[in-house]
Amino acid sequence: MLKRSAWIGGAVTLLIALIVIAPAALIPMLLSSPHVRLEHAQGTVWRGDAETFINNQHIGELSWEVKPLELIEGRLTVDLTLERDGVSIAGVSTSNADGHEISLSGVIGSRLVNVFTLAYDIRMSGELTINDVKLRVDDQKKVESAEGTVSWDGGPVRFKLANVVHEVTLDPVLGTLSQGSSFVELTVQRLRAQKPVLAFRIDPETGWVHLRAFPAFLEFANVPPNYLMQDSDFIFEVSQKLF
Secondary structure: OHHHHHHHHHHHHHHHHHHHOOEOOHHHHHOOOOOEEEEEEEEEOOEEEEEEEEOOEEEEEEEEEEOHHHHHOOOEEEEEEEEEOOEEEEEEEEEEOOEEEEEEEEEEEHHHHHHHHHHHOEEOOOEEEEEEEEEEEEOOOOEEEEEEEEEEOOEEEEEEEOOEEEEEEEOOEEEEEEEOOOOEEEEEEEOOOOOEEEEEEEOOOOOEEEEEEOOHHHHHHOOOHHHOOOOOOOOEEEEEEOO
16 A cells, blocks of 8 residues: 555656646647747746747747646636737736636837738838736636727828828827627727727627728828718728638
8 A cells, every 4th residue: 555655646746747847849739729829939838938920920929937826726827928029018817717817018019010000001100008908708708808008109100091092190099998799899099089080899709800990080190081971980991800
């Protein structure tokens, strides 16, 4: 009996040791997704880093550190950072039996933003600031809550509207995150005005993002009002499937 107990104790000790030193190379296997890819992972599953790609676009080096004491209370809590030239984001990811929550803060430079907007003939300048954005989903992967803001200090922007290229300098804006019945919405308005100029509606289930420009966008972007149809609630809407 003593030998058997010693064997079990040794096996458990070995298992714990293997978990502790488990290589970070396991992380890409655990997080496999057709839209997110991790490469060149280093460290362990508890603390490490890897180069991160979304839809084959390199977005930076992701670092993670698991908080082991949180596991005792039934929570998996991971500190996250994403870094690259012009990008610095810090966040916390928490998962338990009831669902998952992630909170993010930091900055995203226009160099990375333009990688995704140039397909729509939009080129920005400056940087976006993420202010305490929090998103929570339940155990059925339904969005329970979304909050926080995204701000932009303004500056030169180039965009195409009705096949006409416009190069303008825009005022600072603030985007407020909210949750609808089946979507997450980011409503953007000028800091000195109350009317929204843009709205991004994201459907987490289908992966579609819908961008709608409102009449106030014309004054904001300093373009002629003849783009607005009579009695129209918005100027245009474009959609893109992200995942």
